[in-house]
Amino acid sequence: MDDVHTDARAGRGSPQPAHYLLIDFEATCADDGSIARTHMEIIEIGAVLVEADTLSVVDEFQSFVRPVRHPRLTAFCTRLTSIRQAEVDAAPLFADMLAAFKPWLYRYPDFLWGSWGDYDLHQLQQDCDFHRLPNPIGAPHRNIKQLFAQAQGLSKKPGLGEAVRLAGLEFAGTHHRGIDDARNIARLMPWALGRARLPSRRG
Helix, strand or coil, rough: CCCCCCCCCCCCCCEEEECEEEHHHHHHHHCCCCCCCHHCEEEEEEEEECCCCCCCCCEEEEEEEECCCCCCCCCHHHHHHCHHHHHHHHHHHHHHHHHHHHHHCCCCEEEEECCCHHHHHHHHHHHHHHCCCCCCCCCEEEEEHHHHHHEEEEEEEECCCHHHHHCCCCCCCCCHHHHHHHHHHHHCHHCCCCCCCCCCCCC
């Protein structure tokens, strides 16, 4: 779902969720066309749960995932994500990762989930379809990049690193690592929900 709203309480006319779940996936990729977009597989999930009222971090979940379509990471993928071959070789398969993720997630039944753009929404569904598994997240999805741009009156939707800079923050951790990207999305929620204003308006 791409419903756009700037209301800090999860949307006009919508009840406020108890939590926001911010997720970032890293996936197999190549810069030479050797991995089709439809064949990309999740190799890391980073999830950060924040309390809706205070936006304070409540819990985190992180796991690497072993790919099966293209089990060898490309040099480009390793450079982009800093994820090493040994880390995915030792990681659980997608089904096993979900088996660990669902009990963690289901402790928090009242949430909206979001990601920086719609890529993560589609990548999760793609992996679920490939492995013939039900999608574990039934909650509505919000495009946090879109919310951020609208709430701050920006004419262009910034990348995650640029949004962190616009907010006057330093990027925490390593960009294009799932858990670090999810943590930085969580840090940007005050601006995405219109509770904070950028120090300088740029469009």
